[in-house]
Amino acid sequence: xxxxxxxxxxxxxxxxxxxxxxxxxxxxxxxxxxxxxxxxxxxxxxxxxxxxxxxxxxxxxxxxxxxxxxxxxxxxxxxxxxxxxxxxxxxxxxxxxxxxxxxxxxxxxxxxxxxxxxxxxxxxxxxxxxxxxxxxxxxxxxxxxxxxxxxxxxxxxxxxxxxxxxxxxxxxxxxxxxxxxxxxxxxxxxxxxxxxxxxxxxxx
Amino acid sequence: xxxxxxxxxxxxxxxxxxxxxxxxxxxxxxxxxxxxxxxxxxxxxxxxxxxxxxxxxxxxxxxxxxxxxxxxxxxxxxxxxxxxxxxxxxxxxxxxxxxxxxxxxxxxxxxxxxxxxxxxxxxxxxxxxxxxxxxxxxxxxxxxxxxxxxxxxxxxxxxxxxxxxxxxxxxxxxxxxxxxxxxxxxxxxxxxxxxxxxxxxxxx
Numbered sequence: 001x002x003x004x005x006x007x008x009x010x011x012x013x014x015x016x017x018x019x020x021x022x023x024x025x026x027x028x029x030x031x032x033x034x035x036x037x038x039x040x041x042x043x044x045x046x047x048x049x050x051x052x053x054x055x056x057x058x059x060x061x062x063x064x065x066x067x068x069x070x071x072x073x074x075x076x077x078x079x080x081x082x083x084x085x086x087x088x089x090x091x092x093x094x095x096x097x098x099x100x101x102x103x104x105x106x107x108x109x110x111x112x113x114x115x116x117x118x119x120x121x122x123x124x125x126x127x128x129x130x131x132x133x134x135x136x137x138x139x140x141x142x143x144x145x146x147x148x149x150x151x152x153x154x155x156x157x158x159x160x161x162x163x164x165x166x167x168x169x170x171x172x173x174x175x176x177x178x179x180x181x182x183x184x185x186x187x188x189x190x191x192x193x194x195x196x197x198x199x200x201x202x203x204x
Numbered sequence: 205x206x207x208x209x210x211x212x213x214x215x216x217x218x219x220x221x222x223x224x225x226x227x228x229x230x231x232x233x234x235x236x237x238x239x240x241x242x243x244x245x246x247x248x249x250x251x252x253x254x255x256x257x258x259x260x261x262x263x264x265x266x267x268x269x270x271x272x273x274x275x276x277x278x279x280x281x282x283x284x285x286x287x288x289x290x291x292x293x294x295x296x297x298x299x300x301x302x303x304x305x306x307x308x309x310x311x312x313x314x315x316x317x318x319x320x321x322x323x324x325x326x327x328x329x330x331x332x333x334x335x336x337x338x339x340x341x342x343x344x345x346x347x348x349x350x351x352x353x354x355x356x357x358x359x360x361x362x363x364x365x366x367x368x369x370x371x372x373x374x375x376x377x378x379x380x381x382x383x384x385x386x387x388x389x390x391x392x393x394x395x396x397x398x399x400x401x402x403x404x405x406x407x408x
Contacts, residue, residue, distance in 0.1 A: 084350045135386075138339055139346040146288045146347035150354045182339070193397035 036201070037110060039187070044106040046184040051099035053177035054137065058092035060170035061085060066163040077156070077163040084140075084147035085167060091140035092174050095133050095181060102126065102184075115201075123201055127192045130185035134178060141174040240405070241314060243391070248310040250388040255303035257381035258341065262296035264374035265289060270367040281360070281367040288344075288351035289371060295344035296378050299337050299385060306330065306388075319405075327405055331396045334389035338382060345378040 064085070067076035079085040105116045105126075115122040148167050151157055157164040191201050268289070271280035283289040309320045309330075319326040352371050355361055361368040395405050 083353055135339075135342055138343055142343040142346035143350035146350035147354060149287055150351060189393055190397055193394055194401070197398070197401060 033113075039191075040106060040110050043184055043187050044103065044110065046180045046187070047099050047102050047106060050177050050180035050184065051096055051103060053173050053180065054092045054095040054099060057170045057173035057177055058089055058096055060166055060173060061089035061092065064163060064166045064170065066160050066166070077160050079167070082147055084143040087140040088144040088167075088171060088174055091133075091136050092170070092177065095137050095177060098129060098133055099181070119201055120195065123188070123192050123195045126188040127185070130181060130188050134181045134185050137174060137178040137181060141171050141178060144171040144174070237317075243395075244310060244314050247388055247391050248307065248314065250384045250391070251303050251306045251310060254381050254384035254388060255300055255307060257377050257384065258296045258299040258303060261374045261377035261381055262293055262300055264370055264377060265293035265296065268367060268370045268374065270364050270370070281364050283371070286351055288347040291344040292348040292375060292378060295337075295341050296374070296381065299341050299381060302333060302337055303385070323405055324399065327392070327396050327399045330392040331389065334385060334392050338385045338389050341378060341382040341385060345375050345382060348375040348378070 061079050064079040065076070079089055105122070108114075108116050117125060144167065148164065148171060151164055151167075195201050265283050268283040269280070283293055309326070312318075312320050321329060348371065352368065352375060355368055355371075399405050
């Protein structure tokens, strides 16, 4: 039941286009394509924001190694010594990569009018990955917050304050990335339901 | 633009019912009402499961006080001594109360054919609260997991193992509750989009 991706204007949400209503259909298609374009640009903005924040979060956490001396030195603190911080760094990295791919797919769709993957695969792929990665990022950052609070209770942070501050910044950036990712998840969910109900990603 | 909630059969997804197609319209309405009923029963099952798991999680955490002696005794461990465990207990409690309310609303809708609140308020209320509470529960349980792991690294768990085991059980039950809540969130999101597109919560 895949539609030809080369003809996005022909199936713009009109259910039964009869020959006599071609002008009206043409008009509706144009409105639909314009609305779809605006919708895609909104998604693109959210994805770009999610990319920036999650990339910054990942960089801050991956670079979070403080205290002189070698790795086995008890004074030095590294992000990979802590489970939750490993989770934060890796989750933010995965979300940054995924957002980069989705930015590419979104730009492709806006410029060419067709999706990168077949339409049915694309809408379900976007929605499911948005959902799962949003939950993953939130989970990672909550765990990171809990660990950061525990470290403050112990004497770790008085001994090496820069490590704690950098962890806090990374976790906060991750929460911002989660917020934008959950917005895009709402929009891509809307696209899935439009596709299920109308057989097209256009929402008219 | 609120429709009368007393007439759910009349607006069952049919957009322009003309007099000559009344039989067909009647048939479609009946199919739509049956489908809607099955959909509501599915939501009810998910909500009931979310209620059971989150209630169990809350009870396990609220009852998590081990070690003899008074509250100020350094040997005794109480759930409210730890931020993340407080978060787990309260989030699970809130979700249990919310699920109980939603079970009532769902039973009302199945038995009487109308929603408790006006239809537009009900679909948006359900979806927004499902989303927010699902994120809240996941966040709480992730933080609880991170804290539980930290406690295991310290010597707390060797001194008082029952406290750690009970916390782990509570967090695991919370994750199960989150899973069912996120399923109901998907279904109520579907209902919102049906309402936005068709002006009715029926999905035909």
